[in-house]
Amino acid sequence: QRLATSNDPHLLNYLSKRRVSPSFLVEIDLFLSAHPEIIEHAPKFVEEFNSAAPLQAYRHFLKGYTKPARYITGVIPDGDFFLTANFSPPQLVSAYDEELVAFFQDYDYRYDILERIDNEVLHACQALDVGTLLPRRLRRLVAYVIFGNPVDAYKYYEYNFQTEWLPHRYLPEHVVLSEIPKPEDYVEPEPTVMGSFRDGKPDGQRDHHFTRLRMARAKDQGV
Structure with missing residues (x-):
């Protein structure tokens, strides 16, 4: 099924609540259509995705997608941004996000990684407080934590920011591209x-x- 053309009110309302752009659905449709080999090598994923209601299919897809969602323009600042003096960023380790819970389902909930993100962002906010310019990638991480949803902050940190643990072992089971054999x-x-x-x-x-x-x-x- 194609999510972008479903015009499902439950899905669109869900995206609105999370400030995710409807254009993200186009991105998902293009991603899946660009990998027709999934049909042969991951039939269970395809069956579950196609048989589910659009909102459930969207949530099912996100469990195996390691990029952050695409937000409505302006939600995640692209350039420099300023915080109030002595700003205290939200703590991911104590935040609740149903998508993050689903992402870790059947796996250990990675409080250790969330704590590392919290420490990284806290130090970055302290640097901003004294007028220090942050590198673009670190600034992006701070923006996801402050303005985005916890699951996207985690995905950005784990799969786009950190360089210490490269194998990315904490992917959900139905990251189906890993099942496709190489030529x-x-x-x-x-x-x-x-x-x-x-x-x-x-x-x-x-x-x-x-x-x-x-x-x-x-x-x-x-x-």
């Missing part, structure tokens, strides 16, 4: 350029952090 001539992508605008050292002298980050991104392209 016989498939080879893992290898990064051809190790430098970046933040790491301008000559070849052979790269900082460990940036080398790991770029290798992880190259690896993820083949996942």
Whole structure:
């Protein structure tokens, strides 16, 4: 089924409450149509997705989607933003989000990772309080925690921000793309350029952090 053309009032009302843009449904439809191999290799997922009501199908899809939802324009600031003096960010470790609960269903609820996010964001807010400019990725994480939903803050941190734990072992069981076999001539992508605008050292002298980050991104392209 296609979510974007369903015009289901329950789904649209749910998106509105979470400040998620209806265009996110188009993104989901395009993602699924771009991977027809899912039909052959993950028939259970397809059956459950197609047989469910649009809202339930949407929620089912999100359990295996590691990108944050696409919000209504302006909800998540793209550029710099300012906070009140001594601003205290919300604590994810004590927040309740039904989508985050569903994401961890049948797995350990990762309080340890949520605590790490809380600490990262708290220190970032303290830096903002004294006028420090944050790197774009850290600023984005802070924005998801303050203005977005907890599940999207978690997904952004775990799958787009942190670089210490690259295998991403805490994916739900029906991340169906992992079930699709690679072609016989498939080879893992290898990064051809190790430098970046933040790491301008000559070849052979790269900082460990940036080398790991770029290798992880190259690896993820083949996942």
